[in-house]
Amino acid sequence: MHKIPSSEITPEHLFLSRRQLMGSAGALSVAALLAACGVRTPGAPATDTVPADARTDELGDPLNSFEEITTYNNYYEFTTDKQGVARLATGFQTSPWEVQVGGLVGNPRTFALEDLLAFEQEERIYRLRCVEAWSMVIPWVGFPLRRLLDVVEPRAGAQYVRFETVFRPEEMPGQRDRYYPWPYVEGLRLDEAMHDLTLLATGLYGRELTPQNGAPVRLVVPWKYGFKSIKSIVKIDLVDTMPTSLWMALAPNEYGFYANVNPAVAHPRWSQATERRIGERGRRETLMFNGYADEVASLYAGMDLRVNY
C-alpha cells in the first residue's frame, strides 16, 4: 500500500487557509451564510439552483455538488436504498426540535434548535468516507460540539458521549423494521468529542440541513467512518462506560467503537484500501484517518488500531 507521510497529508499553507476560512466564516451567522450563498429569503425571487462551487477541501479535492450530497444518502430510518432516502424524508418534521443533554454533567440542559443556532456557526469543508468505501467532499455549516459540551460542564467521571437519533416510526418507515435495534445510537470518547474537528452540523452548502442529511442537527466526525456521524440527534449523554452503537449491537465483528478510517484494516467483507469518490471514475486510495492524521493521530497514541477498530 502506498503510504503518505503525515507531513504531506495537510500541507501547512492549506491547513492555514482552512483555519482562516473558518475564522472568517465563523464571524457570519447562518443567515449571512445562507444569504451569501444565494438562498432565497422571503420576498426574493424563487430559485432552486445552488451555484457551482469551485472551492476545494484542504487537500485540494473539489466539493461534491449539492445534488450529489442530497440524493445519495445513508439513513436507514427511512430506507436502505440510498437513492430513495430523499423522497421518503420529504416532509419529515424538523421543527420544533429539542436536544436533551444530560448524564454526568453539572448543568444538564435541553437545547431548542434556536439555542443550537445561537452558537456561532461556521463553514467546514470535510471529506466524508463511508464504511461502504464511497466518499464525498461536503461543505457543512455548524459549530464544534465542544462548545455545547462546555456549556453543560462534563463532570469528572464522564469518559464517553452517547448520542441518540429521534425515534418516530410513524414518520420513518425504516424504523418499523424490527431487525434494527432502534433508536440509532453512536458514541465518542470524551476527548474525541472535544476535538476541534468534531462538528454539530446544522447546515450544508450554506443552506439549512436537508432531512435526508440529518436535519435539523447531526454529528460530523470527519476522520471516522460515516456511520459515526449520527443524524437527527435528540439526546446527548455524558457517560462513564463505552456506549454500544447500533452497529456494534448488530454486527460486533464488523463494526467497532472507534471506526477510525484505516486503509490498512479491511472490513471482514471488503477492503478499505481504496474508495470511490461520488462523481468520479475509478478509485482513490483511502488515507489514514481520512486525511486528518496530523490533527487526530495523537488521540490514539499507543493504541493497537487493529484491535481497536
Ligand code: MTE
Ligand atoms: N444516522 C442515522 N441516524 N441513521 C443512519 O442510517 N447512516 C450513517 C450516518 N449517520 C445513518 C446515520 C452512514 S452509514 C453514513 S455514510 C452517513 O450518515 C451518511 O451521511 P449523508 O447521507 O449525509 O452523506
